[in-house]
Amino acid sequence: MSYSRIAGTGSYLPEKILTNADLEALVDTSDEWIVERTGIRQRHMAAEHQTTSDMAYEAALRAMDMAGVEPSEIGFLAVGTTTPDLVFPSTAVLLQERLGLPHVGAMDVNAACTGFLYALSIADKWIRVGDADKALVIGAECLTRIVDWKDRGTCVLFGDGAGAVVLEASDEPGILSTHIHANGEHVDLLRSRRGISTGFDFDLHNGGVTIEMKGNEVFKVAVRTLGRIVDETLAANNMDKSELDWLIPHQANLRIIAATARKLNMTMEQVILTVQNHGNTSAASVPLALDTAVRDGRIQRGHKLLLEAFGGGFTWGSALVQY
Ligand code: ACO
Numbered sequence: 001m002s003y004s005r006i007a008g009t010g011s012y013l014p015e016k017i018l019t020n021a022d023l024e025a026l027v028d029t030s031d032e033w034i035v036e037r038t039g040i041r042q043r044h045m046a047a048e049h050q051t052t053s054d055m056a057y058e059a060a061l062r063a064m065d066m067a068g069v070e071p072s073e074i075g076f077l078a079v080g081t082t083t084p085d086l087v088f089p090s091t092a093v094l095l096q097e098r099l100g101l102p103h104v105g106a107m108d109v110n111a112a113c114t115g116f117l118y119a120l121s122i123a124d125k126w127i128r129v130g131d132a133d134k135a136l137v138i139g140a141e142c143l144t145r146i147v148d149w150k151d152r153g154t155c156v157l158f159g160d161g162a163g164a165v166v167l168e169a170s171d172e173p174g175i176l177s178t179h180i181h182a183n184g185e186h187v188d189l190l191r192s193r194r195g196i197s198t199g200f201d202f203d204l205h206n207g208g209v210t211i212e213m214k215g216n217e218v219f220k221v222a223v224r225t226l227g228r229i230v231d232e233t234l235a236a237n238n239m240d241k242s243e244l245d246w247l248i249p250h251q252a253n254l255r256i257i258a259a260t261a262r263k264l265n266m267t268m269e270q271v272i273l274t275v276q277n278h279g280n281t282s283a284a285s286v287p288l289a290l291d292t293a294v295r296d297g298r299i300q301r302g303h304k305l306l307l308e309a310f311g312g313g314f315t316w317g318s319a320l321v322q323y
Helices: 020-024 031-038 052-067 091-099 112-128 184-189 215-236 254-263 282-295
Strands: 003-012 016-019 042-045 076-080 105-109 134-142 160-170 175-182 190-192 211-213 246-249 304-311 315-322
Touching: 003 052, 003 112, 003 175, 003 282, 016 020, 020 031, 031 254, 042 160, 052 091, 052 134, 052 160, 052 282, 076 091, 076 112, 091 105, 091 134, 105 112, 112 134, 112 160, 112 175, 112 282, 112 304, 112 315, 134 282, 160 282, 175 215, 184 190, 184 215, 215 254, 215 304, 215 315, 246 254, 246 282, 282 304
Parallel strands: 076 105, 076 134, 246 304
Antiparallel strands: 003 160, 016 042, 134 160, 175 315, 190 211, 304 315
């Protein structure tokens, strides 16, 4: 078997919705500003006791159901998340038990918004070297727990959710290539200031772990970097942009997505866009968008998909997939 292919997709969004009008009551903002600058109209918010693994669990069940795969068949689990339930055990280990997976390797991958593509890249290789026949790959986040609800520059952007795919070994393509990168040079443009070994600061809101972002500067780097990763991905596959059927971008900002689509000469009809419904769900956003378009029938077997993401770190990545 020389490829891994996507056998099923699933996603989950929590019930509670926070609209732009709700945010107008919290900070000095407007529906008009948020829609014009980001494309976001609403975001979903986990219930008080709902965790990242709760959302990931639902998405995983749906992906396994679509794939017709039993938990006992899964040979590897990777979860992209920046907002794990606990310091340890990892979210993946909690899910191994709850989903009833065999005692297979299960790991979290922290790469902010690129987490799903990092996890996909690892699982793809795991399958291609023959260490697993089927793998579960999840992106799940509970970002609203680390949002500073007094900062209008960030609180309008983020939401909670989860997306998942089941990969299986296949003679047919499949995931054609994955590309992941990191550059810690601009850490101060987008970060959470506190963690375990730096010590939580309980004088600061949420212990200092809230998201801090210089949005405008991040925006410029994101557009440049995504342009480069798109070129890298097409070149690695000796493929012309006209051969792509769908762009499935990280759902952070409609303007960033439109810039990447322009670079690929793709119309917005060829872009899977879900940011308006759930805002930036970080590692969950690419599999959420993928699942939406698989289930509504836009993405069909044989279509060529370009998945891409950019996020805190900075990290960035892509995958070229024949669905
Ligand atoms: N409502 C009203 N006004 C606002 C809001 C708001 N919610 N937020 C900021 N403003 C104001 C600013 O204060 C500023 O006012 P000023 O001109 O008086 O100083 C003005 O709007 C313009 O601010 P900018 O930051 O320049 O606005 P911009 O057009 O860049 O949009 C945004 C901001 C939406 C954050 C954009 O920069 C962006 O999307 N950046 C990239 C985000 C991203 O992709 N992050 C990576 C992934 S996230 C992760 O990995 C966790």
